[in-house]
Amino acid sequence: MVMTTWVSEGRRPRVVIIGGGFGGLYAARALKRDKVDVLVLDRTNHHLFQPLLYQVATATLAPTDITSPIRWLLRRQRNATVLMTEVLRIDPARRVVIADAGEFPYDFLIVAAGARHAYFGHPEWEANAPGLKSIDDAIAIRQHILTAFERAELAHDPVERDAWLSFVVIGGGPTGVEMAGMIPTIAKDALARDFRRISTEKARVTLLEGGPRVLPSYPEDLSERARLDLTALGVDVRTDTLVTSVAKGEVRAGELVLHTRTVIWAAGNAASPLGASLGAELDRVGRVRVEQDLSLAAHPEIFVIGDMVTISSRGKPVPGVAPAAMQMGPHAVKNIRRTIQDRPRLPFVYRNKGDLATIGRHRAIADFGFLQVTGGAAWWFWLFLHIMYLAGFRNRLSVLLEWGYSYFTYDRGARLITAGRPAAVQASEP
Amino acid sequence: MVMTTWVSEGRRPRVVIIGGGFGGLYAARALKRDKVDVLVLDRTNHHLFQPLLYQVATATLAPTDITSPIRWLLRRQRNATVLMTEVLRIDPARRVVIADAGEFPYDFLIVAAGARHAYFGHPEWEANAPGLKSIDDAIAIRQHILTAFERAELAHDPVERDAWLSFVVIGGGPTGVEMAGMIPTIAKDALARDFRRISTEKARVTLLEGGPRVLPSYPEDLSERARLDLTALGVDVRTDTLVTSVAKGEVRAGELVLHTRTVIWAAGNAASPLGASLGAELDRVGRVRVEQDLSLAAHPEIFVIGDMVTISSRGKPVPGVAPAAMQMGPHAVKNIRRTIQDRPRLPFVYRNKGDLATIGRHRAIADFGFLQVTGGAAWWFWLFLHIMYLAGFRNRLSVLLEWGYSYFTYDRGARLITAGRPAAVQASEP
Numbered sequence: 090m091v092m093t094t095w096v097s098e099g100r101r102p103r104v105v106i107i108g109g110g111f112g113g114l115y116a117a118r119a120l121k122r123d124k125v126d127v128l129v130l131d132r133t134n135h136h137l138f139q140p141l142l143y144q145v146a147t148a149t150l151a152p153t154d155i156t157s158p159i160r161w162l163l164r165r166q167r168n169a170t171v172l173m174t175e176v177l178r179i180d181p182a183r184r185v186v187i188a189d190a191g192e193f194p195y196d197f198l199i200v201a202a203g204a205r206h207a208y209f210g211h212p213e214w215e216a217n218a219p220g221l222k223s224i225d226d227a228i229a230i231r232q233h234i235l236t237a238f239e240r241a242e243l244a245h246d247p248v249e250r251d252a253w254l255s256f257v258v259i260g261g262g263p264t265g266v267e268m269a270g271m272i273p274t275i276a277k278d279a280l281a282r283d284f285r286r287i288s289t290e291k292a293r294v295t296l297l298e299g300g301p302r303v304l305p306s307y308p309e310d311l312s313e314r315a316r317l318d319l320t321a322l323g324v325d326v327r328t329d330t331l332v333t334s335v336a337k338g339e340v341r342a343g344e345l346v347l348h349t350r351t352v353i354w355a356a357g358n359a360a361s362p363l364g365a366s367l368g369a370e371l372d373r374v375g376r377v378r379v380e381q382d383l384s385l386a387a388h389p390e391i392f393v394i395g396d397m398v399t400i401s402s403r404g405k406p407v408p409g410v411a412p413a414a415m416q417m418g419p420h421a422v423k424n425i426r427r428t429i430q431d432r433p434r435l436p437f438v439y440r441n442k443g444d445l446a447t448i449g450r451h452r453a454i455a456d457f458g459f460l461q462v463t464g465g466a467a468w469w470f471w472l473f474l475h476i477m478y479l480a481g482f483r484n485r486l487s488v489l490l491e492w493g494y495s496y497f498t499y500d501r502g503a504r505l506i507t508a509g510r511p512a513a514v515q516a517s518e519p
Numbered sequence: 520m521v522m523t524t525w526v527s528e529g530r531r532p533r534v535v536i537i538g539g540g541f542g543g544l545y546a547a548r549a550l551k552r553d554k555v556d557v558l559v560l561d562r563t564n565h566h567l568f569q570p571l572l573y574q575v576a577t578a579t580l581a582p583t584d585i586t587s588p589i590r591w592l593l594r595r596q597r598n599a600t601v602l603m604t605e606v607l608r609i610d611p612a613r614r615v616v617i618a619d620a621g622e623f624p625y626d627f628l629i630v631a632a633g634a635r636h637a638y639f640g641h642p643e644w645e646a647n648a649p650g651l652k653s654i655d656d657a658i659a660i661r662q663h664i665l666t667a668f669e670r671a672e673l674a675h676d677p678v679e680r681d682a683w684l685s686f687v688v689i690g691g692g693p694t695g696v697e698m699a700g701m702i703p704t705i706a707k708d709a710l711a712r713d714f715r716r717i718s719t720e721k722a723r724v725t726l727l728e729g730g731p732r733v734l735p736s737y738p739e740d741l742s743e744r745a746r747l748d749l750t751a752l753g754v755d756v757r758t759d760t761l762v763t764s765v766a767k768g769e770v771r772a773g774e775l776v777l778h779t780r781t782v783i784w785a786a787g788n789a790a791s792p793l794g795a796s797l798g799a800e801l802d803r804v805g806r807v808r809v810e811q812d813l814s815l816a817a818h819p820e821i822f823v824i825g826d827m828v829t830i831s832s833r834g835k836p837v838p839g840v841a842p843a844a845m846q847m848g849p850h851a852v853k854n855i856r857r858t859i860q861d862r863p864r865l866p867f868v869y870r871n872k873g874d875l876a877t878i879g880r881h882r883a884i885a886d887f888g889f890l891q892v893t894g895g896a897a898w899w900f901w902l903f904l905h906i907m908y909l910a911g912f913r914n915r916l917s918v919l920l921e922w923g924y925s926y927f928t929y930d931r932g933a934r935l936i937t938a939g940r941p942a943a944v945q946a947s948e949p
Binding site for chain 2: 133134135151152156158160161165171172173174190191224228236239243245283284286490494498507
């Protein structure tokens with residue numbers, strides 16, 4: 090067993106964690122009382138509370154509300170060091186992580202590098218249809234949406250004005266549904282009084298989903314409820330509609346042609362390319378096939394967790410959601426601990442505590458397996474749960490303040506366009 | 520008189536305001552009850568509360584805390600329209616404003632386009648010494664400062680580490696003094712526990728001022744008090760020190776050579792280049808010489824206000840500060856009103872309500888002319904005053920929350936690096 094070599098060397102095992110998202114952060118925290126040296130590497134300085142990212146993209150929350158410095162979150166954990174550096178690849182043979190700031194040797198490695206959005210083999214679509222994964226993505230989309238209303242107010246040509254007031258969301262998963270539900274809510278509640286030449290209520294939102302229903306991972310009746318809620322908000326929901334082209338000012342799905350200046354991509358994911366450098370088997374979207382203990386068959390010292398892995402639990406694939414990552418992190422740590430103690434590892438079992446999605450104001454759907462809740466009750470539960478899980482007391486208070494403000498005034502507090510105009514809009518000018 | 524032509528045409532006078540800063544916003548608000556059509560043009564979508572900009576640059580406040588959409592601030596003023604467009608030039612002969620979104624005719628024009636920082640004929644310094652005027656500037660400087668600590672934590676070479684922990688602020692005016700005072704405060708209070716390999720307390724801040732004392736516009740004893748306060752915080756204050764070169768990794772002032780990766784420019788201002796298109800006389804830094812009524816001699820229908828003008832009041836030049844702009848806006852409006860009513864215009868008289876500057880925590884200096892206050896009392900007064908003037912109830916609450924958090928925890932709530940690394944840092948890598 091490899092582990093005994095450390096003990097003989099008389100030094101503490103080095104656990105390197107790549108990524109400070111839910112998987113990496115919860116893994117680091119689980120190692121708090123272990124006699125190991127923890128090193129967390131992330132290309133950014135912050136942990137991102139991804140479930141609320143769409144609220145930054147829709148100007149409800151500020152970027153600082155849903156981010157906290159990783160080193161601040163781990164400030165009291167003396168065995169943990171955090172470094173901001175981009176990991177380039179992993180060399181499992183030499184047991185080193187190669188990053189732009191140098192090489193970092195490990196005894197155990199936890200790879201939690203997440204996923205990016207993917208464009209089904211059409212990377213050229215990205216320029217006109219930004220996705221929503223990082224805080225920078227959210228700031229860029231916020232800028233796009235706010236700028237669209239500004240440009241509509243400026244437009245003389247009614248056709249151009251309509252194109253600026255037309256929003257297309259591609260992908261009917263939770264992110265797509267939440268984005269599509271939020272845009273008409275903002276247009277009606279927050280912006281209506283502020284414009285003089287346009288009626289912001291006339292903003293049209295189209296949600297395009299390739300499959301037969303939105304929220305395909307939810308039970309059918311909840312999908313139907315989400316569709317009804319979206320339609321009530323004025324969203325044009327089109328299922329069985331595969332996008333065939335995304336170009337400047339235009340989205341096509343077969344015969345359907347939508348003239349729009351704002352397209353948001355919420356359709357496809359691809360795992361972090363770091364998975365490829367592990368030499369393990371990957372699935373179609375680049376996710377690593379891990380063993381039941383979350384490690385690699387050829388490298389039991391390497392664990393891969395979060396939405397960059399493909400694994401089944403109780404016969405069902407584990408979804409790429411935050412709760413799964415939060416459970417995998419501590420599970421990988423438990424198996425590292427058992428390995429050091431020379432005890433057998435345990436298989437990962439996913440406990441699905443329920444799925445939740447919000448659709449605008451006072452509307453949400455929740456699936457707890459044994460119970461399904463929709464409407465106002467689900468919406469309040471959603472609020473409560475997200476405040477509970479938000480990392481750090483400060484952010485929790487700040488988000489409560491923002492939400493309280495939005496709830497009572499119908500306004501949005503983070504309507505900031507930072508850089509004049511988004512690059513894509515600038516490029517589309519003559 | 521030109522005004523009579525409007526009355527005969529039977530339409531409401533058009534007042535175009537360029538800029539949504541303090542001057543432009545207060546002018547627009549002053550026109551609330553007038554029978555005129557107000558058009559506010561700004562290249563951004565927001566009014567910026569500039570006196571707190573350095574708090575965004577030092578990660579204390581979030582960008583959304585000190586910005587509000589201009590159209591939101593004027594939402595209840597039905598005679599006002601706000602358009603986001605960049606003004607390119609003014610054609611006084613044809614009475615039109617030429618912007619990238621088209622031409623806008625006016626009967627009265629209020630130009631309140633502000634100032635940018637200037638580099639004393641060394642525009643090449645800007646790449647290595649960003650200035651602090653816009654919210655984008657503040658986000659970039661925040662990124663610079665936070666990234667410097669991250670890079671110091673990564674550095675193996677002690678010389679390189681020291682360069683990352685060395686901060687140079689050029690210019691000893693209020694912005695320079697407030698920036699220089701805040702950096703050691705953050706390094707000691709907010710960051711110390713979060714790093715493992717560096718002592719953030721060892722961060723060195725050097726403040727370079729070309730003249731004989733900091734805060735040259737304040738009375739001498741307050742300058743001396745500011746210098747003592749800065750020195751107590753560990754800032755190396757060097758007066759009579761003219762910067763001779765700013766290059767990558769190095770600032771020179773004659774014999775003095777400082778090795779640093781973070782330089783902040785707070786030394787020079789230049790008025791908006793729009794002044795030049797007015798055909799009026801400009802001073803050395805491009806400020807427009809206006810008449811005592813704030814209008815142009817050759818064009819009484821054009822008013823220029825804020826820090827892009829040079830004017831004297833009671834024999835003393837009016838400083839380019841927020842309170843002056845807040846007074847000039849309504850004064851220009853008063854003179855427009857009097858012109859429409861065929862009454863004589865009034866000369867502008869600046870009422871200096873006092874000067875204030877903060878130096879770190881619990882330290883500030885205030886000069887009310889008849890009274891000078893320093894220390895804790897001045898600091899609390901500074902807090903109170905800035906909260907009072909903050910535009911919009913929402914921001915006021917949010918800033919109070921952030922300050923309360925910082926005050927009691929010694930932490931900073933907005934430590935977000937948005938784009939991996941600032942461009943300048945990336946460029947400096949091999």
